[in-house]
Amino acid sequence: MKAFVRPVLFFLAITLQSGFSSAADVDIRVLLEGAIKDLSSGKERGESENFQQLLSHLPKVPDGRYVVEGDLLLTERELEDRLLDLAPGTQSSEDNVELKVNKHNGIRDIYETIAERTLTYAIRKNSFGSEQQYAEMIALMSEATGNWEAICPSCRIDFVHKQSMDLNPNHRDVNFIVELRDAGGFFIANAFFPHDTGSNRVLTVDPSFYTSEFAKRGILEHELGHVLGYAHEQIQGIPGCRPELGTWMALTDYDNKSIMHYFCGGGGSLDMKISDTDKVGHRLIYQ
Incomplete structure:
Protein backbone atom coordinates (compact mmCIF):
# COMPACT_ATOMS: atom_id res chain seq x y z
CA MET A 1 0.00 0.00 0.00
CA LYS A 2 1.29 3.45 -0.72
CA ALA A 3 1.36 5.90 2.17
CA PHE A 4 1.35 9.68 2.10
CA VAL A 5 0.51 12.62 4.31
CA ARG A 6 -1.50 15.70 3.46
CA PRO A 7 -3.13 18.54 5.38
CA VAL A 8 -6.82 18.04 6.01
CA LEU A 9 -9.57 20.49 6.79
CA PHE A 10 -13.13 19.24 6.84
CA PHE A 11 -16.19 21.14 7.75
CA LEU A 12 -19.16 20.83 10.04
CA ALA A 13 -22.21 18.87 8.96
CA ILE A 14 -25.14 21.08 9.84
CA THR A 15 -28.29 19.07 10.52
CA LEU A 16 -30.93 21.35 9.10
CA GLN A 17 -33.98 21.60 11.32
CA SER A 18 -36.75 24.16 11.59
CA GLY A 19 -35.35 27.27 13.21
CA PHE A 20 -31.74 26.69 12.16
CA SER A 21 -29.94 28.57 9.39
CA SER A 22 -29.12 26.73 6.21
CA ALA A 23 -25.77 26.81 4.47
CA ALA A 24 -27.25 29.41 2.11
CA ASP A 25 -27.86 31.80 5.02
CA VAL A 26 -24.34 31.68 6.44
CA ASP A 27 -20.89 30.80 5.14
CA ILE A 28 -19.98 27.98 7.52
CA ARG A 29 -16.53 27.69 5.94
CA VAL A 30 -15.71 31.29 6.87
CA LEU A 31 -16.94 30.83 10.45
CA LEU A 32 -15.05 27.56 10.82
CA GLU A 33 -11.78 28.90 9.46
CA GLY A 34 -12.19 32.03 11.57
CA ALA A 35 -12.82 29.98 14.71
CA ILE A 36 -9.76 27.81 14.05
CA LYS A 37 -7.62 30.91 13.56
CA ASP A 38 -8.97 32.53 16.74
CA LEU A 39 -8.51 29.45 18.92
CA SER A 40 -5.07 28.55 17.59
CA SER A 41 -3.88 32.12 18.28
CA GLY A 42 -4.75 31.69 21.96
CA LYS A 43 -8.12 33.39 22.01
CA GLU A 44 -10.62 31.82 24.46
CA ARG A 45 -13.70 30.29 22.87
CA GLY A 46 -15.92 32.81 24.69
CA GLU A 47 -13.91 35.63 23.11
CA SER A 48 -14.14 34.26 19.58
CA GLU A 49 -17.11 35.71 17.71
CA ASN A 50 -16.55 33.15 14.94
CA PHE A 51 -16.74 30.25 17.40
CA GLN A 52 -19.86 31.63 19.07
CA GLN A 53 -21.57 32.17 15.71
CA LEU A 54 -20.62 28.65 14.70
CA LEU A 55 -22.33 27.33 17.84
CA SER A 56 -25.46 29.30 17.02
CA HIS A 57 -25.85 27.38 13.75
CA LEU A 58 -25.46 23.93 15.30
CA PRO A 59 -28.42 21.94 16.68
CA LYS A 60 -28.23 21.61 20.46
CA VAL A 61 -29.68 18.75 22.52
CA PRO A 62 -31.17 19.23 26.02
CA ASP A 63 -27.99 18.22 27.86
CA GLY A 64 -26.16 21.15 26.25
CA ARG A 65 -24.09 19.26 23.68
CA TYR A 66 -24.06 20.10 19.98
CA VAL A 67 -24.92 17.78 17.09
CA VAL A 68 -21.95 17.51 14.73
CA GLU A 69 -21.75 15.35 11.59
CA GLY A 70 -25.34 14.27 12.07
CA ASP A 71 -24.83 11.67 14.83
CA LEU A 72 -22.03 12.87 17.12
CA LEU A 73 -22.50 14.99 20.23
CA LEU A 74 -19.81 17.39 21.42
CA THR A 75 -19.59 19.84 24.30
CA GLU A 76 -18.22 23.33 23.62
CA ARG A 77 -14.86 22.21 24.99
CA GLU A 78 -14.79 19.08 22.85
CA LEU A 79 -15.69 21.11 19.76
CA GLU A 80 -12.89 23.55 20.64
CA ASP A 81 -10.42 20.67 20.92
CA ARG A 82 -11.60 19.24 17.60
CA LEU A 83 -11.11 22.60 15.88
CA LEU A 84 -7.63 22.98 17.37
CA ASP A 85 -6.78 19.59 15.85
CA LEU A 86 -7.46 21.23 12.47
CA ALA A 87 -5.17 24.21 13.00
CA PRO A 88 -2.39 24.80 10.43
CA GLY A 89 0.31 22.17 10.81
CA THR A 90 -2.11 19.39 11.78
CA GLN A 91 -1.95 16.56 9.29
CA SER A 92 -3.72 13.32 8.58
CA SER A 93 -1.83 10.30 7.29
CA GLU A 94 -3.40 7.92 4.84
CA ASP A 95 -2.48 4.32 4.11
CA ASN A 96 -3.88 3.87 0.66
CA VAL A 97 -6.67 6.22 0.21
CA GLU A 98 -12.49 3.87 3.28
CA LEU A 99 -12.56 2.65 6.43
CA LYS A 100 -11.35 5.79 8.18
CA VAL A 101 -10.08 5.87 11.73
CA ASN A 102 -10.86 8.93 13.81
CA LYS A 103 -7.85 10.77 15.22
CA HIS A 104 -7.83 12.47 18.62
CA ASN A 105 -5.00 14.84 19.52
CA GLY A 106 -3.15 13.53 16.50
CA ILE A 107 -3.33 9.90 17.63
Missing part, protein backbone atom coordinates in the same frame (compact mmCIF):
# COMPACT_ATOMS: atom_id res chain seq x y z
CA ARG A 108 -5.47 7.17 16.09
CA ASP A 109 -8.59 6.76 18.20
CA ILE A 110 -8.95 3.00 18.74
CA TYR A 111 -8.61 0.38 21.49
CA GLU A 112 -4.91 -0.36 21.20
CA THR A 113 -4.59 -3.15 23.77
CA ILE A 114 -6.42 -6.47 24.00
CA ALA A 115 -7.55 -5.57 27.55
CA GLU A 116 -9.37 -2.52 26.21
CA ARG A 117 -11.27 -4.53 23.63
CA THR A 118 -13.76 -6.16 25.99
CA LEU A 119 -16.59 -3.66 25.76
CA THR A 120 -19.30 -4.31 28.32
CA TYR A 121 -22.63 -2.57 27.96
CA ALA A 122 -26.04 -2.32 29.58
CA ILE A 123 -29.37 -1.43 27.98
CA ARG A 124 -31.29 1.05 30.10
CA LYS A 125 -34.53 -0.92 30.32
CA ASN A 126 -36.74 1.81 31.78
CA SER A 127 -35.92 4.16 28.90
CA PHE A 128 -37.85 1.95 26.47
CA GLY A 129 -41.58 2.31 26.10
CA SER A 130 -42.45 -1.35 26.33
CA GLU A 131 -41.07 -4.80 27.06
CA GLN A 132 -41.29 -5.47 23.33
CA GLN A 133 -39.04 -2.51 22.47
CA TYR A 134 -36.56 -3.49 25.16
CA ALA A 135 -36.47 -7.12 24.00
CA GLU A 136 -36.04 -5.98 20.40
CA MET A 137 -33.06 -3.81 21.38
CA ILE A 138 -31.44 -6.75 23.17
CA ALA A 139 -31.76 -8.82 20.00
CA LEU A 140 -30.63 -6.02 17.68
CA MET A 141 -27.57 -5.20 19.76
CA SER A 142 -26.66 -8.88 19.94
CA GLU A 143 -26.84 -9.14 16.16
CA ALA A 144 -25.02 -5.87 15.46
CA THR A 145 -22.18 -6.49 17.93
CA GLY A 146 -21.90 -10.08 16.74
CA ASN A 147 -21.47 -8.94 13.16
CA TRP A 148 -18.51 -6.71 14.10
CA GLU A 149 -16.96 -9.46 16.24
CA ALA A 150 -17.31 -12.07 13.48
CA ILE A 151 -15.20 -10.05 11.03
CA CYS A 152 -12.03 -10.81 12.94
CA PRO A 153 -12.17 -13.19 15.90
CA SER A 154 -8.41 -12.84 16.36
CA CYS A 155 -8.84 -9.07 16.84
CA ARG A 156 -10.41 -9.93 20.22
CA ILE A 157 -13.18 -7.31 20.02
CA ASP A 158 -15.73 -8.63 22.52
CA PHE A 159 -19.00 -6.83 23.21
CA VAL A 160 -20.58 -8.18 26.41
CA HIS A 161 -24.14 -7.37 27.41
CA LYS A 162 -24.35 -7.25 31.22
CA GLN A 163 -28.10 -7.74 31.35
CA SER A 164 -28.12 -7.81 35.15
CA MET A 165 -27.25 -4.08 35.02
CA ASP A 166 -30.13 -3.09 32.72
CA LEU A 167 -32.47 -1.98 35.50
CA ASN A 168 -29.99 0.48 36.96
CA PRO A 169 -26.95 0.89 34.68
CA ASN A 170 -24.01 3.09 35.60
CA HIS A 171 -20.70 3.88 33.97
CA ARG A 172 -18.67 2.44 36.82
CA ASP A 173 -19.81 -1.08 36.01
CA VAL A 174 -20.08 -1.06 32.21
CA ASN A 175 -18.09 0.43 29.36
CA PHE A 176 -21.15 2.06 27.80
CA ILE A 177 -24.92 2.31 28.06
CA VAL A 178 -27.57 1.94 25.35
CA GLU A 179 -30.73 3.98 25.84
CA LEU A 180 -33.80 5.40 24.14
CA ARG A 181 -34.03 9.17 24.52
CA ASP A 182 -36.08 11.78 22.69
CA ALA A 183 -33.53 14.03 20.98
CA GLY A 184 -36.17 15.96 19.09
CA GLY A 185 -35.33 14.21 15.84
CA PHE A 186 -31.89 15.84 15.56
CA PHE A 187 -30.53 12.35 14.90
CA ILE A 188 -31.81 8.78 14.55
CA ALA A 189 -29.03 7.47 16.77
CA ASN A 190 -25.69 8.69 18.03
CA ALA A 191 -22.65 7.25 19.76
CA PHE A 192 -19.11 8.11 20.83
CA PHE A 193 -15.46 7.45 20.01
CA PRO A 194 -12.98 5.34 22.02
CA HIS A 195 -11.36 8.38 23.66
CA ASP A 196 -14.68 9.50 25.20
CA THR A 197 -15.08 8.81 28.91
CA GLY A 198 -17.73 8.48 31.62
CA SER A 199 -21.21 9.76 30.89
CA ASN A 200 -20.33 10.49 27.25
CA ARG A 201 -20.11 6.77 26.56
CA VAL A 202 -23.76 6.33 25.60
CA LEU A 203 -25.29 4.90 22.45
CA THR A 204 -28.57 6.78 22.15
CA VAL A 205 -31.49 6.03 19.86
CA ASP A 206 -34.16 8.63 19.19
CA PRO A 207 -37.83 7.56 18.78
CA SER A 208 -37.31 8.09 15.02
CA PHE A 209 -35.18 4.91 15.17
CA TYR A 210 -38.47 2.99 15.14
CA THR A 211 -40.01 4.83 12.18
CA SER A 212 -36.92 5.34 9.99
CA GLU A 213 -36.61 3.62 6.62
CA PHE A 214 -33.11 2.49 7.55
CA ALA A 215 -32.51 -1.03 8.88
CA LYS A 216 -32.40 -0.91 12.68
CA ARG A 217 -29.58 -3.44 12.79
CA GLY A 218 -27.65 -1.35 10.29
CA ILE A 219 -28.12 1.85 12.27
CA LEU A 220 -26.64 0.15 15.32
CA GLU A 221 -23.76 -1.31 13.30
CA HIS A 222 -22.98 2.21 12.05
CA GLU A 223 -22.97 3.62 15.58
CA LEU A 224 -20.86 0.72 16.82
CA GLY A 225 -18.43 1.64 14.06
CA HIS A 226 -17.96 4.97 15.84
CA VAL A 227 -17.58 3.12 19.14
CA LEU A 228 -14.70 1.20 17.52
CA GLY A 229 -13.11 4.42 16.28
CA TYR A 230 -14.33 4.72 12.70
CA ALA A 231 -15.20 8.08 11.16
CA HIS A 232 -17.80 8.72 8.48
CA GLU A 233 -16.73 7.41 5.08
CA GLN A 234 -17.85 10.57 3.28
CA ILE A 235 -15.69 12.78 5.56
CA GLN A 236 -13.20 13.23 2.72
CA GLY A 237 -15.63 15.50 0.91
CA ILE A 238 -18.03 13.66 -1.42
CA PRO A 239 -20.26 15.78 -3.73
CA GLY A 240 -23.87 15.51 -2.60
CA CYS A 241 -22.91 14.92 1.05
CA ARG A 242 -22.75 17.56 3.76
CA PRO A 243 -19.22 18.65 4.61
CA GLU A 244 -17.83 17.32 7.91
CA LEU A 245 -15.35 18.03 10.64
CA GLY A 246 -12.51 15.86 11.80
CA THR A 247 -9.06 14.43 11.26
CA TRP A 248 -8.75 10.84 10.15
CA MET A 249 -6.48 8.11 8.82
CA ALA A 250 -7.71 6.14 5.81
CA LEU A 251 -7.17 2.39 5.79
CA THR A 252 -8.64 1.40 2.43
CA ASP A 253 -9.89 2.89 -0.82
CA TYR A 254 -13.03 5.02 -0.71
CA ASP A 255 -16.07 2.76 -0.42
CA ASN A 256 -19.52 4.17 -1.14
CA LYS A 257 -21.05 0.94 0.20
CA SER A 258 -19.42 1.31 3.62
CA ILE A 259 -21.53 0.92 6.76
CA MET A 260 -19.98 4.27 7.77
CA HIS A 261 -21.25 6.10 4.66
CA TYR A 262 -24.32 8.30 4.97
CA PHE A 263 -27.15 7.92 2.45
CA CYS A 264 -25.84 10.72 0.21
CA GLY A 265 -23.69 11.40 -2.82
CA GLY A 266 -24.69 8.12 -4.45
CA GLY A 267 -23.41 6.17 -1.46
CA GLY A 268 -24.90 4.37 1.52
CA SER A 269 -28.03 2.25 1.51
CA LEU A 270 -31.24 1.84 3.48
CA ASP A 271 -30.17 -1.70 4.37
CA MET A 272 -26.85 -0.50 5.87
CA LYS A 273 -24.51 -3.50 5.88
CA ILE A 274 -20.85 -3.84 6.77
CA SER A 275 -19.11 -3.96 3.40
CA ASP A 276 -16.25 -6.22 2.31
CA THR A 277 -13.97 -3.16 2.30
CA ASP A 278 -15.04 -2.33 5.85
CA LYS A 279 -13.97 -5.82 6.87
CA VAL A 280 -10.55 -5.38 5.27
CA GLY A 281 -10.03 -2.06 7.05
CA HIS A 282 -11.22 -3.41 10.39
CA ARG A 283 -8.76 -6.30 10.20
CA LEU A 284 -5.94 -3.94 9.25
CA ILE A 285 -6.40 -1.74 12.30
CA TYR A 286 -7.26 -4.32 14.96
CA GLN A 287 -5.38 -7.49 13.98
